[in-house]
Amino acid sequence: MELLELWKKHLEKTKSERTTITYINALRSFLKKIKIDENVVNVSSKDFYHYADLSELSPASLLTHFSAIRHFYRFLARRGFLPKEKFSEIEEAIEEIKEEYGLNTLYRKPKALEKSELERIFQKVKGSKYEKIYQLFLYSGIRLSEYKNLKPEHFFLDKSGIYWIRLPAEITKRRKERMAPLLGPSREETYRFTENLSKYLENYEETLSTNAGSLQVYTNRLSKKLGFQFSLHSFRHTYITNLINQGFPAELVKEFAGHANVKTTIDIYYRFNPERARALVENFLKG
Structure with missing residues (x-):
């Protein structure tokens, strides 16, 4: 289908x-289930309820499917293939289904790793290549998909003596060039990592490069062995949380993290924290 191909090209550029x-795959599953072959615009609210009622998907998978379906019809509406009034009806139906099936409660705020958890992780990988790779994830906020295409030339040392990472558009999730400082939870830890990173980069393949799939499998097994849940993405959440705790404004954190818009950054990460609030006030008064 022509519209599906157009949408696919759009996804490849933006996702x-x-x-x-x-x-x-989610959209194809939907279209097949409601028996739409060519005229994908010819849908009604009952088609979405029909899909939800007959689906054998888990709640989390069903939520993903409806996110994909809504994205597709929003794409059509913005490009004039679907009347905006029609998309409003579709969006309203999907929201009602999510509420009826309790899908809105599935989303959980990302959790940063606690200091004790980080200590246990790094104690377990001490002296191995994984120690160095985990440090890279923790201090850069990089995604696994970006790590797969990372090269030594993407790192540079600035005048202040810390490393930055410059990711070209073609390897980022949003297909937009991103620059981010490699920072830790404190000044001392940041400079300690900077010193170590200089050594790692001298022999990148041996110190920081490994198969992304194997890294993910190893991390999943380590999580089970240690008895608490974490993933490679947990290091990214921790990096972003550290930036916020250090007082970086939302618009900067958004750029460093590579979020699509600042609303994502604020809605997910900027929760009120009394300790952070007091620290920021104290720092202001010191100045």
Whole structure:
């Protein structure tokens, strides 16, 4: 279908490879279930309820499917293939289904790793390549999909003596060039990592490069062995949380993290924290 192909090209430019595949498969599943072959615009509210009622998907998978479906019809509406009034009806139906099936409660705020958890992780990988790679994830906020294409030339040392990472558009999730400082929870830890990173970069393949799939499998097994849940993405959440705790404004954190818009950054990460609030006030008074 022509419209599906147009949407697929749009996804390939704006989403990660994994998300693109997931969204395409989800939409095809929907269209097949409600028996629409060519005229994908010819849908009604009952089609969405029909899909939800007959689906054998888990709640989390069903939520993903409806996210993909809504994205597709929003794409059509913005490009004039679907009347905006029609999209409003579709969006309203999807929201009602999410509420009826309790899908809105599935989303959880990302959790940063606590200091004790980080200590246990790094104690377990001490002296191995994984120690260095985990440090890279923790201090850069990099995504696994970005790590897969990372090269030594993407790092540079600035005048203040810390490393930055410059990711070209073609390897980022949003297909937009991103620059981010490699920072830790404190000044001392940041400079300690900077010193170590200089050594790591001298022999990048041996110190920081490994198969992304194997890294993910190893991390999942380590999580089970240690008895608490974490993933490679947990290091990214921790990096972003550290930036916020250090007082970086939302618009900067958004750029460093590579979020699509600042609302994502604020809604997900900027929760009120009394300790952070007091620290910021104290720092202001010191100045």
